[in-house]
Amino acid sequence: MIGLDGDLFVNAAEIMRWEGGWVEQGAKWQGGSGFSIQLYWLFARQSVIIGQANYGIVSIKALLSFAIYLDDVAMYNYALYAYKNDLCAGIESTIDSSTGQSSESGRDQSHSMTGLGWLALAARVVNNQGYNLFTYANNLLLKGSEYTAKYNLNGTVPYDPKFYRCEAVLVNGPWSKISTDQRGIQKQVWDILHYSAVANKLQNPWTLKAKQATDALGGERRVTANDMPSWGDLFFATKG
Known part of the structure; x- marks a missing residue:
């Protein structure tokens, strides 16, 4: 997907620019034909229409990264607003605030875990700009993580069949019970x-x-x- 591969490209470009002194070929003050133009007209344009559930989450995550590379405040604020408020892909629409259930919990566990990982990556990007999304909405991302981790470690969790992703019918939903499909700790999140x-x-x-x-x-x-980065301990380890 554009949101996944585009995010990889822009992170590589950011590293090359700030650590290697790279200057885009074709860049000039009037505008140019370099990588930034491709970000706007290929990657960002296809990500700006936020989709449902994980598809929408990855678009939000990518737009945040694109905006930072491009120094585009309007795009950044748009993506940040979507993270919080989008009715089909925002965090409060994809994680049940009362239990932590994922809107994909009835579909399969792979999608539940991947969605958490992408929300966390988006929060990490925003945290690097000085704003804490991990604790947003009373630590909702952590609540979602605890719910999905517990279930995939063979724990018992509550399940609300009325909490499901937008247009669930497209992926054989809604679902009457939590899915056992791909259950187990299997994703790098x-x-x-x-x-x-x-x-x-x-x-x-x-x-x-x-x-x-x-x-x-x-x-x-x-x-x-292209779902998640390699070497999680190396990238994310921190002291409390």
């Missing part, structure tokens, strides 16, 4: 979620157990997919 909780001095017992289960299998290592 737990390092960023755990360390974000640690940085904010928040207890995260189930998230920590999920990280420990991942570590027991070798930890978050190099990945070849």
